[in-house]
Amino acid sequence: MKILDRNSVDLFFDALKRQGFALVGPTIPDSAIVYDEIGSSADLPVGWTDEQDGGTYRLKKRDDEALFGYVVGPQSWKKFLHPPSLRLWTAHREGKGFKIIPEQDDPPKLAYIGVRSCELHAIAIQDKVFIGGPFLDSSYGLRRENVFIVAVNCGQAGGTCFCVSMKTGPKATAGFDLALTEIIEPGRHYFTVETGTGRGEEVLRDLPYTEATEADPATVERIVEKTVSQMGRTLDTTDIKNLLYQNLEHPRWDQVATRCLSCANCTMVCPTCFCSTVEDVTDLSGEHAERWRKWDSCFTSDFSFVHGGTVRPSVKSRYRQWMTHKLATWIDQFGTSGCVGCGRCITWCPVAIDITEEVRAIRETKK
Amino acid sequence: MGKRRKPKLAVWKFASCDGCQLSLLNCVDELPALAERVEIAHFLEASSAVMKGPYDLSLVEGSITTPRDLERILQVRRVSKFLVTIGACATAGGIQALRNFKDVKEFVSIVYARPDYIETLETSTPIADHVPVDFELHGCPIDKRQLLEVIGAFLIGRRPNVPSHSVCIECKLKGTVCVMVAHGTPCLGPVTHAGCGAICPSYHRGCYGCFGPKETPNTASLSREWSRLGASEQEILNVFRGVNANAEAFRKESDLHARRND
């Protein structure tokens, strides 16, 4: 473990840039902390935090100058790894036939600054979907290869967080190049740094770090423990797969459907939701065609459309599909839960539907 | 390809403001390419020259508000192979469908010196209430990219990429922060048909439903949320009684609040 002073953060960023990485990280363009390009530590949400609960998110000033003193915002890193909208190929007519030209995909090398433990797990989960099976998604793979991950251990939990229940946080244990813990004491603002890879160590090498003292790991543990104690939500995952498999006709699905807007916000903000649709487009001349991939959601009617109609006309069946997939069928499909307990689906649901509450309701009145 | 007869395009106007037809004229960059592919056979807004039907593709703007239009739309349908309604008037009845909630005879008697000169129906109704419609393009006004998409898709025989999901998905694809969750601003986005590109939320405003109801809209749940955010019954009534007031889901929801207001 090393120690990096707050004042060295920009040197750290410069070192990453020298390695050819463009930086993306938390910033406040507007009314929420989102992930976007950043130039220096001044672009980070310095001194800001977020207050979250079901259906509500507010930025608040902190009484210190913390760089990472917030939880997670409406966006996740999937917007970089699995872009919302992506051209897959173009084609043009040629004689009696046509020719397909694969998209020349050359994504930039990005360093993700401030990745939380739940998000590391979300990335690992999407890795299984896109590059862990017999088929490899090249656009995801190319982006994934190029990422340098700077994780940050959470110094506080949000009102909708439940990573402790999902065993995905709040401390980063794997999947990062470097992991930071932000420590603010009277008169001192610094970071502990753990290295996860050789490449992380290399970046660190040129920086004015000091070795950690014996007390520092304990300080980190204390911070993490405090975060653990602040979890806004809990979800009992005991035998959850069978719980949901055996309750496909539970009346709770009808109840949640009276509230659910089928607006798809939960799936858009979810860091693991990976569904997409394709659009075949043409220009007016009819000589050129393209195929685009766009984020899609199991909450739409079109999602399950087969000739003759949609398989899931009711909102009940769409919510059931989403939640059962996330917490149960995902386990059969990929060997892990599809939920990392980040709480985004709770915060960003306009009517505050709470996945932890839905599970609780089914568990309490299960078949 | 070049040897084939160019498909004939016709544009028809019923009760409307012409804004949706203007969306077609606004396609300045694309019009030459369009003229290459179709014969603009009937488009009075653009040219008084009119070619005879039948027409391969008819774009119909406006709602049915007069007995004469009621007959004319049957004629338009007869001469149209593929009929697309464009805009809130043609797909839902438009702002003029507010008359559907009131007594038109009373209006006429108050507004006009000679009410007996006025020949009008008691309701403003969408085209699909009167003739079969092949495709409905929503919006007030329609989005010109979507219009070009519908025309392009028609020309090549493809299903248009005009999704019927919520505006929320458009916000999220763009990276726009939710105005409802992050500001507490009431927004119709969760029940509104996508297509505008989520313009209002990009400017920190709530959506007010220009594109009409999305598929499977849960207006009751959203109304409850609006109340929680401080919107009055009157405000909720007003927002559902906009340009798509006569669209079924919005009409039913507004009727509910009108009754509560009484």
Next chain:
Amino acid sequence: MEVFSNRIEESPAGGPGFFNPWIPHTAEVIGKRREALGVHTLRLRLRDEGVRRSYRFRSGQFNMLYVFGVGEVPISIVSDPDESGVLDHTIRIVGKVSAALVSLKKGDTVGLRGPYGSSWPLEEAVGKDVLIVTGGLGCAPVISVINYVANRRDRYGNLKIFHGVKTPKDLLYRARFHAWQKHPDTEVYLTVDHPDLEWKYNVGVVTNLFREVRIYAQRSVVMMCGPEIMMHHAVRDLLAQGLAEDRIYLSLERNMKCAVGFCGHCQFGPAFICKDGPVLRYDRIKEWFGTSEI
């Protein structure tokens, strides 16, 4: 760091970087046959010789076929897997893309990705009776298996084909059923819900036939395809006759965009119809099968 290892050393295409499963090959339409009103079989040949030579499929699998500018749909392959170089696809017009596919002419080009999905248990069925149960209009996936068994008659026991439709005019491939009936040790049972005056076969739902026909549950393998409600009843009745759950195979259909497990559309409970299906063994999906709106 095991789970996070992100470099893929070997790509199936062998080329530099990643194999991109989204890119179709091109194939030429080399023949077209009308099967019934709105149903045609397209015979395709991959244009690239290398691709053509390495292309292998199993009965029950499907290809994604793309019509320039119009779109892409999954279509099951009905030709014999051992017939090299050509791929037959029986297509019923249900939408814009299928309509565009059947309007293609000899010499035209389609995009083709595949083969995808699971196949019929034709090895497991060797030496056993094969029961085919189909219904409605969508029986293309079982045509391949009927042809397969018919072409290798000595490897399989008795072949029984049960086919039910609503009305006589919905009976596609009438000539084929007649031809199959003449094969050795092959029985064809046709039934309609609503007969007309000329109908000379059975009347009623397809499951009624099971009671009238001797089925040897211990030595039979069932393969079925058709409306889910029909299959639901068929499974129930076959189980009642002593068929084992793991001897019943169903071909299911769901919306499909990618065919490789990325797009999420085709999920049926824990199964992805594109890669775990379309052919699924009943015991593996029984909790889900019959639940509405799955």
